[in-house]
Amino acid sequence: DELGLLRRFSMNALDRDTLHLPHEKVPAFYQAWQALVAVVKDPSLECWIRLEPGNLILINNQRVMHGRSAFTASSGRVLVGCYISQ
Numbered sequence: 001d002e003l004g005l006l007r008r009f010s011m012n013a014l015d016r017d018t019l020h021l022p023h024e025k026v027p028a029f030y031q032a033w034q035a036l037v038a039v040v041k042d043p044s045l046e047c048w049i050r051l052e053p054g055n056l057i058l059i060n061n062q063r064v065m066h067g068r069s070a071f072t073a074s075s076g077r078v079l080v081g082c083y084i085s086q
Contacts, residue, residue, distance in 0.1 A: 008039075008062060010061075011036070011040060011065065013037070042063065
């Protein structure tokens with residue numbers, strides 16, 4: 001922001017763009033990236049919620065990093081996503 005403070009970031013390791021950095025800054029970027037990934041994947045910072053049939057969860061993408069465990073179509077689970085304007 002105007003004060004140089006980080007207000008928000010989003011992370012999707014499967015959907016990254018090309019690095020637009022001078023060659024000499026690339027090693028520092030990947031060092032910082034590895035440190036960030038270590039924090040994001042730290043199990044002590046996770047909160048798991050098991051949803052039961054009929055449960056609904058709403059997540060503000062602007063406020064919460066979130067994910068889910070894998071499931072198969074044969075499990076009977078259904079994942080439906082949508083976007084709601086604020």
